[in-house]
Amino acid sequence: MFKIGDKTLTSRLFLGTGKFGSNLEMEDAILASGSELVTVALKRIDLETETDAILSHLQHPNIHLLPNTSGARNVKEAVFAAQLAREALETNWLKLEIHPDPKYLMPDPIETLKATEELAKLGFFVLPYIHADPVLCKHLENAGTSAVMPLGSPIGSNKGLKTIDFLEIIIEQSNVPVIVDAGIGAPSDAAKAMEIGADAVLVNTAIAVAGNPKLMAEAFKEAVIAGRKAFEARIANQQNYAVASSPLTSFLYD
């Protein structure tokens, strides 16, 4: 079990809700993943309809919603989206995403820092999506962030942990949970993130566009558990030369 903000969670796998073939397929995959925290883009929710199609598939006792501000291009838009989310979904948890560039969806570090400061003061538990920048992570901690969400590679790219050296520095220095988010393309990427000591991972595309999303969600669930166990068991050091697995005790004669 681990804690983020005011919640204690068991599953270290968080899921996104975009790109699934249908809401039913999404629901099946989420349930198979064992995830307790699921992010949903505020722009996808129909705030006018009382029973929004996507939300009705996310209403399960163990699943917490993490609204995100995907589409926001600056502090003003992100804070507006956050307040709408709090009102509509009755949660003060927020995945803060500010990415003005539609081609690479790179998070804007300056706007993200300013928005985190403002939203934390407004009582939000802010989980900002950021580049894997250790210095920015420290500034976010000072601004009152509840976690940091550094990217492995661009959203939806499935390229895995391209930023691994910087993720390791962030994990070493962080006083808040580190959730590796974006670009995780295969269960082995998720396992690797957990092996280096990430507190959790967030996965969307790799599960949603898999041939069998439910089965892939199960594979991610197992990979995250295995990676965490390996981290807790402490992985053996690498060596530059061969080291015999069995000491030489026989075949010796003078």
Ligand SMILES: CC(=O)[C@@H](O)[C@H](O)COP(=O)(O)O
């Ligand atoms: C849904 C969500 O929050 C995504 O923006 C997130 O960053 C996941 O990225 P992938 O789709 O690459 O897993």
